[in-house]
Amino acid sequence: MDYSLDSLVAHPFFIQMIKAAVAMLFIFLAVHFTKAAVSKKIEDKNLRYTTRKAISLAGYILVPIFTLAIFSDQMTNLAVIIGALSVGVGFALRELIQSVVGWIIISFSGLYKPGERIQIASIMGDVIDITPLFTTVMECGGWVKADLYNGRLVRLSNSLVFKEHIINYSADFPFLWDEIVIPVKTDSDYRLANRIIKSAGQTEVSKISKESKEVWLNFMRRYRVEDANLEPMLTMNFNSNFIEFTLRYVVDYRVRRSTQDRLFSNILAGFEGSEGKVRIGSTTLQLTESSSNPL
Numbered sequence: 001m002d003y004s005l006d007s008l009v010a011h012p013f014f015i016q017m018i019k020a021a022v023a024m025l026f027i028f029l030a031v032h033f034t035k036a037a038v039s040k041k042i043e044d045k046n047l048r049y050t051t052r053k054a055i056s057l058a059g060y061i062l063v064p065i066f067t068l069a070i071f072s073d074q075m076t077n078l079a080v081i082i083g084a085l086s087v088g089v090g091f092a093l094r095e096l097i098q099s100v101v102g103w104i105i106i107s108f109s110g111l112y113k114p115g116e117r118i119q120i121a122s123i124m125g126d127v128i129d130i131t132p133l134f135t136t137v138m139e140c141g142g143w144v145k146a147d148l149y150n151g152r153l154v155r156l157s158n159s160l161v162f163k164e165h166i167i168n169y170s171a172d173f174p175f176l177w178d179e180i181v182i183p184v185k186t187d188s189d190y191r192l193a194n195r196i197i198k199s200a201g202q203t204e205v206s207k208i209s210k211e212s213k214e215v216w217l218n219f220m221r222r223y224r225v226e227d228a229n230l231e232p233m234l235t236m237n238f239n240s241n242f243i244e245f246t247l248r249y250v251v252d253y254r255v256r257r258s259t260q261d262r263l264f265s266n267i268l269a270g271f272e273g274s275e276g277k278v279r280i281g282s283t284t285l286q287l288t289e290s291s292s293n294p295l
Contacts, residue, residue, distance in 0.1 A: 023066040023067070024063055024067075027059050027066070028059070031055055031056060031058070035052045035055050038051050046115070049114055060132070098158075099132065099134070099157050100133070101159075102157075102160070102162060103131070103133070103158045105161055106130060106158060107130070112166065112171065113130075113171075114128060116169070116170045117170050118137070118167060118169065119166075120137075120164050120167075121160065123137060123139060123156060124137075125139040125140045125149070125154065130158075132158070133157065134156060135155070135156045135157075136153055136155050136156075137154045137156060138153060139154050145257075147253070147254075147257060170253055172222065174215070175208070175212045175216075175251060175252055175253065176250070176251055176253050177250055178250075179248040180246075181244060181246050182244075182246075182280075183243070183244050183280060183281035184245060184281050185243070185279045186241075186243055187279075189274070189277040189278055192274055193245065193274075193278045194245070196270035197234055197247055197267055197270075198232065198247075199270070201232030201247050202231075204263055205231070205249045205251070208250065208251070212250050213230055232248070233248045234246070234247050235248070242281025243281065244281075247263070268280075
């Protein structure tokens with residue numbers, strides 16, 4: 001038994017395995033402490049994140065390089081072993097392999113980047129981290145209305161890029177078209193209501209109008225897309241209950257909910273200042289008591 005153990009320890013392949021393990025441990029520690037130092041020294045969050053990812057990528061590259069260098073004289077034996085195991089390993093780890101390939105596609109194709117808002121399957125949120133296996137998202141929505149964080153971190157397998165549609169809210173054109181609907185009573189001054197709503201829309205959207213136009217021009221140069229109206233657009237619809245105004249406008253995807261709040265507040269303030277000429281409509285039925293005497 002002692003002789004067999006001594007033979008194993010003295011075998012060149014065993015010694016090379018020890019060297020490879022020590023090299024991987026050294027690389028792991030170097031990457032860990034370097035990333036910790038970067039986190040303390042770099043204040044800019046984008047630069048800090050990019051630098052940490054670059055250090056991690058360097059570690060992933062150095063591990064196989066050192067391993068191949070250590071086992072360089074055993075390449076023939078390794079090739080036979082890898083060839084024999086490749087089919088079984090490939091089948092058993094197909095999800096893992098798809099995730100790594102998905103990570104490569106995400107990294108080099110620009111599907112999405114950290115800081116962008118995406119939706120994959122039913123999960124929508126902001127990308128906060130991308131690793132070779134998972135994309136981590138700070139989820140929006142769910143039991144929380146609109147596009148606000150709900151506090152859940154969701155880790156999505158990178159293999160989902162081959163299985164699901166990727167919806168990106170912020171790539172290339174980080175604005176959305178949104179709309180609000182304002183019902184107005186049919187006996188209101190609809191011309192005055194039109195002016196109040198349109199004025200509120202122009203006042204609010206003018207803050208981002210110039211920026212959105214510049215981005216849209218660059219977007220049209222890159223893609224085959226028709227020009228679109230970026231100015232607030234107000235349309236009117238009439239039914240038996242009320243006059244319905246629909247205000248359509250461009251908004252930064254990050255402030256959609258707060259923009260709606262400001263628009264409604266300004267519109268209601270304008271209605272209140274109309275001295276009763278414009279009133280909010282509803283589907284509530286009004287019952288009028290007859291003054292005639294019963295038979």
